[in-house]
Amino acid sequence: MLAIWGYLIVVLFMALIMTKKATPFTSLILVPLVIGLIAGLGSQVGQFGLAGIKGVAPTAVMPLFAILYFGLMITAGLFDPLVRSILKVVKGDPLKVLVGTAVLASVVSVDGDGSTTTMIVCSAMIPVYKRLNMKMMDLAVIVILANSVMNLLPWGGPTARIIAALHLEEGELLRRILPGMFLAIAWVICVAWIRGLQERKRLGVKELDEDDIAAMDATLTHEDDELQRPKMLWPNFALTMILMVLLVFGGMYGMPKIPAAVLFEIGFAVALLLNYRNVKDQQKIIEIHGANALQVITMVLAAGIFMGILNESGMSQAIGESLARWVPSSLGGQWPLVTAIVSAPGTFLLSNDAFYLGVLPILAQTGEQYGFSAMDIGVASTVGQAFHLLSPLVGFIYLLLNLTGVDMGAWQRQAGKWACGTFLIFLMSMYVFGGVPL
Template identity: 85%
Template sequence: MMLAIWGYLIVVVFMILIMTKKATPFTALVLVPLVIGTLAGFGLRIGPYSLDGIKAVAPTAVMLLFAILYFGLMITAGLFDPLVRFILRIVKGDPLKVLVGTAILASVVSVDGDGSTTTMIVCSAMIPVYKRLGLKMMDLAVIVILANSVMNLLPWGGPTARIIAALNVDEGELLRRILPGMFLAIIWVVCVSVIRGLQERKRLGIRELDEDDIAHLDASMSHDDDYLQRPRMLWPNFLLTAVLMVMLVFGGMYGLPKVPAAALFEIGFAVALVLNYHNVKDQQKIIEIHGANALQVVTMVLAAGIFMGMLNGSGMSQAIGQSLAAWVPSALGGQWPLVTAIVSAPGTFLLSNDAFYLGVLPILAQTGAQYGFSPMEIGVASTVGQAFHLLSPLVGFIYLLLNLTGVDMGAWQRQAGKWACGTFLVFLVSMYVFGGVPL
């Protein structure tokens, strides 16, 4: 019980500091677990715990480092310029169409199951449009995370695979049960984009853009590094990026080799540098331009590693999971799937997917079996909390999203959390209506 209390204290103090802007996410991620961990008696183990946590997130940090450098290079080279112009022609300066397009694009790209890739692609395409039309970056950050929260439930996205491993349920049946809810949740994300789009349309109006306006907007976005643009390399860069995306999504399938994402982007960045910039000084300039953004994100991910290392190494994560399961009154046994769904919300926010689905879910499933509920029913119910999971400070790629859009973490969590409640309700209703989970 004391371990759980210390664990909750770490999370609560961290959230208070972030929400009240009393500390930066980096300092809070590093210092809060270290101070409270020391008070809890783990002072002598802080080093090993922190190192274990850093090792756990190191592949993600390396992947983000080279993904940022790679897509940054492609932005500078001009790969996404035709897409931006196309989007501008389609939306005609209408904020509503821009936000709905963001929701659709984020949903489609999120099929690959990797949040960092989704963030890089969507932000690379949409940030110039948002800047040109004066739209709020907060809307972009919120819509991306709402869409990714839904599509993350695909079997290769993470949580579903862990449910299958923990409960030994059939992958196809589980997917069939949750797919209708995912479809409705995506509709909800589009509805959110419509609501926000209408508000932005009221604030900014609709700019009827003709070709001259689009050309003027293009000219207004010129940079000091325009000499680094490579319009003639559009198709080679597109093919290289397409190959990377295919390898990332389908690696290990259809005879394609499985290459870790970190190595894939590192190799891709090296090839892109040589392909686009033959001058060594130009290559160094590209690294200088985009290295600062990469460094900010990587430091946040490594800081999250210390946060996770203290919670996991000390046993606080396991204790939090056990407390979540133990605090539920036995009188609610007849509504155990509902209990599981509700517990999954704070559970997947406070814990990593591994900790919740491999540590807590089996306990919930064993308890549910005593009340006559099958592992499949409990597994379906446990997906409901994914509506809030990606708002957790333990999710590495959100720091990339926040860095690219420039929004404050606490404000973003409040804004996204408000709309995520709708996703949660959609998942909850779908669990009963389509998921085969009895009332």
């Protein structure tokens, strides 16, 4: 029965936001709350929701200070030269802009953190998209497609959980999935190329000379020109590079391992003192960018309530077990294929923790009975990551949607269409390069 209530929560939530009958924020909170009360959870609903909020608290703190930090850098003018350089390279060609977005998002995503990728790519590219009147939907889709692939690196969320759940050797797992990742990134660039051709047809190519770039640069909007700090360009660049190096390589080569939330909190404090000695200016920076941060944090905390009720009530586990039971035993000979297909709705409907730590061991035990190794099932379970980051349970997507200003339902439909290609590439690579029999 718990599985039925869990499915009802997910289906009702998706129906409300896809039909625009309710906002994601209200749906994330009220749908599991109402269904939980109907299911007889009573006073436990509050405790379940609180547990979920505690679970996403680090996720909420990270974007809070990341938004404040990069917002400060945007206001100070750190990214103005980058935007100017991009304009010189792309020469007003939407095709080059979109391909550049795909490459940049793929490179930045190596740190395994979607919030950081979103902030860096959006900070650099949004001004260019606005100047050329390009669609923000394309930016939001390309970022998530690239991050979906790079998130499979061993220090990313899903792969680390697979290794922990099935006790696999991370080097071997990476060798099996890496060719598919390369092909999937090539697919993301192809998607950017296709969308770029369509945007080029719609907008044409603007031949920008130095005067045009200078004129466009003069139109760069800042919340307050008095807060720009062009003379602090290199100190701000150095500070940002230090943060990025610690974020990506922290714990390696003798460098300290600092949690991302703490890292950006420290970075923001240093950046404030470095750029704005006046207390009133510091307060103004917080006021300007705090509003954007608040919108993202409320969504992450709402997602925490949603996940808390699903996980703490046992609904998530029941959903996972039902997914495994629904598969007929006659398909035992194709169990890796079954696992790959189940991983798509499994990682969309459930958190990575719930699926990989709760459901995957059951799938692996069943696969063992049919002669498949834990590594086979582990590789197969990565296929569903093509759709995982489209899930409303992923906190940083609200940051992406907030920065780009696109509607969640429309974004899921657009990104989901292209994510099918990533899914098929992962599926093919699982067999061709991963050594997994189908």
